[in-house]
Amino acid sequence: ETGVTQTPRHLVMGMTNKKSLKCEQHLGHNAMYWYKQSAKKPLELMFVYSLEERVENNSVPSRFSPECPNSSHLFLHLHTLQPEDSALYLCASSSGQESYEQYFGPGTRLTVT
């Protein structure tokens, strides 16, 4: 068990729906990340939060909106997604100091219909 949990584990949503993915880390880390993992593509870094401030937004479409209310929780709000957004969404955390070893959650398998 990595100490990073994600809910839900599976999500099917229509293109007009609004949903949110939740991530929680119990490791006392200061940095949290959202990644997208599609078939036959490398892990894509979407957002990085360090000490609750967003430090990276890799040209992610505005239909994805992150929120980090505190250092233990991270959300990804989804709105009017496209079928090509179907993927595994992984949350990760790291201490952000000296060692940047990342601990990943189990992911949310998202299907957009």
Added chain:
Amino acid sequence: GQQVMQIPQYQHVQEGEDFTTYCNSSTTLSNIQWYKQRPGGHPVFLIQLVKSGEVKKQKRLTFQFGEAKKNSSLHITATQTTDVGTYFCADQDTGNQFYFGTGTSLTVIP
């Protein structure tokens, strides 16, 4: 971010054979991390290499960082069925940003 190329994309080996995956970059890497993802699972951190020419071992796994810090390799000696999964290298850009290679999917035939 820096682009890290990883080869091969797939590798099938007979149990007991060795396996190697390579990461290459056109630019100098600050450090490199290696992760393993089992089928249906999530990436799990294996190791981080920081120094030029660094070699680290974990049981049957040997990790190397090139002298020029532009490439890295992971070598598994005498593969076992438990080694099945996808192995990723990741380049750390400034601060907290990481860029992952495409991964090498390892299949071990019993």
